[in-house]
Amino acid sequence: MLKVFDNQYRVNYNDSDYTGRLSIAKLGNYILDTAGLHAIELGISMHQLAKRNLTWVISGMYFSFSSLPKVNSMVVVKTFVKDFSKIACKRDFIVTTENGEKIAEASSQWLVINTITRRPVFLDEVFPSFGEIVNLEEKKVEKNKHLRFSFSNPSAPFKYKVMYSDIDINTHLYSMRYLELSLDVLGKDFFSEYRILSADINFISEVLYNQDVEIYLEEPSNDIRQVEMIRDGSPVFRVEFKIEKITN
Amino acid sequence: MLKVFDNQYRVNYNDSDYTGRLSIAKLGNYILDTAGLHAIELGISMHQLAKRNLTWVISGMYFSFSSLPKVNSMVVVKTFVKDFSKIACKRDFIVTTENGEKIAEASSQWLVINTITRRPVFLDEVFPSFGEIVNLEEKKVEKNKHLRFSFSNPSAPFKYKVMYSDIDINTHLYSMRYLELSLDVLGKDFFSEYRILSADINFISEVLYNQDVEIYLEEPSNDIRQVEMIRDGSPVFRVEFKIEKITN
Numbered sequence: 259m260l261k262v263f264d265n266q267y268r269v270n271y272n273d274s275d276y277t278g279r280l281s282i283a284k285l286g287n288y289i290l291d292t293a294g295l296h297a298i299e300l301g302i303s304m305h306q307l308a309k310r311n312l313t314w315v316i317s318g319m320y321f322s323f324s325s326l327p328k329v330n331s332m333v334v335v336k337t338f339v340k341d342f343s344k345i346a347c348k349r350d351f352i353v354t355t356e357n358g359e360k361i362a363e364a365s366s367q368w369l370v371i372n373t374i375t376r377r378p379v380f381l382d383e384v385f386p387s388f389g390e391i392v393n394l395e396e397k398k399v400e401k402n403k404h405l406r407f408s409f410s411n412p413s414a415p416f417k418y419k420v421m422y423s424d425i426d427i428n429t430h431l432y433s434m435r436y437l438e439l440s441l442d443v444l445g446k447d448f449f450s451e452y453r454i455l456s457a458d459i460n461f462i463s464e465v466l467y468n469q470d471v472e473i474y475l476e477e478p479s480n481d482i483r484q485v486e487m488i489r490d491g492s493p494v495f496r497v498e499f500k501i502e503k504i505t506n
Numbered sequence: 507m508l509k510v511f512d513n514q515y516r517v518n519y520n521d522s523d524y525t526g527r528l529s530i531a532k533l534g535n536y537i538l539d540t541a542g543l544h545a546i547e548l549g550i551s552m553h554q555l556a557k558r559n560l561t562w563v564i565s566g567m568y569f570s571f572s573s574l575p576k577v578n579s580m581v582v583v584k585t586f587v588k589d590f591s592k593i594a595c596k597r598d599f600i601v602t603t604e605n606g607e608k609i610a611e612a613s614s615q616w617l618v619i620n621t622i623t624r625r626p627v628f629l630d631e632v633f634p635s636f637g638e639i640v641n642l643e644e645k646k647v648e649k650n651k652h653l654r655f656s657f658s659n660p661s662a663p664f665k666y667k668v669m670y671s672d673i674d675i676n677t678h679l680y681s682m683r684y685l686e687l688s689l690d691v692l693g694k695d696f697f698s699e700y701r702i703l704s705a706d707i708n709f710i711s712e713v714l715y716n717q718d719v720e721i722y723l724e725e726p727s728n729d730i731r732q733v734e735m736i737r738d739g740s741p742v743f744r745v746e747f748k749i750e751k752i753t754n
Contacts, residue, residue: 271539275670276677283671291518295578329675330543421690422523422697423531427577429524429694442669446677446715449670467694 261393263296264336266356269329277449279326280333282362282457283438286321289351289364290434292335300391304427311373312384315461316433317346318402319366322456325359332356339392343399344380345369347388367402373428376464405460405496407476407484415472415488416443420465431465436495440485443475444499455500463494509641511544512584514604517577525697527574528581530610530705531686534569537599537612538682540583548639552675559621560632563709564681565594566650567614570704573607580604587640591647592628593617595636615650621676624712653708653744655724655732663720663736664691668713679713684743688733691723692747703748711742 265288267273273284297303297314307313327333334354341348346367353362369378381388382396389396418439426432437459441449465471469489476484481502487495513536515521521532545551545562555561575581582602589596594615601610617626629636630644637644666687674680685707689697713719717737724732729750735743 270535271542272535272674272680272682274675276673276675278675281671287518287520291520294519422692422694423529423686423690425524425694426520427522427524427526432520434520438671442671446670446673
């Protein structure tokens with residue numbers, strides 16, 4: 259079993275945004291893909307869980323960025339399980355260039371849910387020897403920071419209906435599409451003017467095919483942008499971006 | 507110079523749709539990415555052209571599918587320039603598994619446009635020795651089949667505004683997003699019930715950031731689906747899918 263697992267990606271043409279650099283949602287694809295490969299290696303993959311009507315879902319992520327690479331650059335993603343508790347598993351990521359220069363870091367929290375009840379289950383019911391698999395002792399996992407927003411002057415809602423291309427093999431909105439839609443509400447010009455330093459992400463509720471959501475943007479200060487996705491009046495996703503102006 | 511260029515892709519987690527197989531829009535990403543790498547090899551890349559306010563745009567593609575691979579499968583894309591004329595360049599693709607079993611084929615037509623006037627330019631003005639570069643004689647290139655639709659009973663329009671994540675380095679709607687949005691109007695259940703055999707695609711006009719489009723679906727017969735994208739009353743994109751029912 260590889261305690262630290264890594265995989266390489268070339269920044270494909272369509273992984274870059276119009277500025278010619280890797281988009282952070284596409285970087286999110288790389289890290290989730292690497293997590294999936296590591297889970298296969300450990301024998302705890304979604305494919306294995308699916309046979310028992312179980313699946314992994316991500317509940318939160320803190321994602322920070324140093325410098326985003328250009329099209330055709332190589333990117334190395336390293337991942338390892340950092341901690342686990344009765345119910346949650348924490349997986350970290352370090353993303354670098356081929357030469358080891360840091361591109362990004364991420365820390366993510368995961369639950370196993372029953373795909374029929376859509377409720378979380380205890381990890382030790384699913385994997386009786388989870389500690390042995392990941393070579394760690396069970397302990398209390400620090401909870402995600404719960405983002406609490408109080409929007410006083412939000413943007414007009416951006417209305418969206420979840421489509422075929424937005425859903426993943428769990429038939430719900432793919433986690434990195436929540437993030438990508440949040441980048442979309444920042445608007446094109448934002449990415450010429452600002453750099454995103456970090457994204458603090460709360461996945462609050464699954465969103466299913468054909469459901470309608472409204473996405474709101476608030477600018478509480480020059481260096482913070484907050485985005486909230488609402489379905490039927492309740493939040494399903496929140497992200498807080500720390501940003502800085504690009505100076506030439 | 508490699509006359510036939512190839513590149514490999516692993517079907518990443520997010521390249522599959524909810525059925526667990528590679529989506530045809532994501533396969534389209536692989537083939538355009540391979541075309542871009544080949545163009546770099548030949549010294550005719552978009553990056554080279556951008557310095558002269560020029561870029562490649564795709565005007566049409568015929569795309570046929572045998573069997574779409576599952577997540578984590580390896581896919582080999584081979585591409586070569588098939589023909590060129592004064593104004594158009596035809597590039598073909600063959601997509602197989604690692605073992606050479608056919609996944610898909612595509613034939614695409616390309617123009618070079620001036621990024622200021624947005625008008626096509628003659629290939630020999632851009633590359634005085636294009637024939638030598640691609641090792642072919644100039645000849646008449648068979649035109650794309652122009653799709654002509656007469657929708658008698660279209661679906662209600664699917665309204666969409668082009669977002670940051672939809673545009674590519676040319677700052678217009680990325681060609682495979684036209685196709686992906688067309689798959690979206692087919693709807694989720696379509697992909698459990700039908701297999702797409704081919705997609706005959708006309709890229710008629712660029713669509714820019716923040717522009718509004720309407721997408722219409724027509725079902726002229728059991729084995730044909732037609733999709734048209736309209737902006738300001740004029741068509742900007744058409745695709746005709748040949749389909750068959752999945753029988754178990």
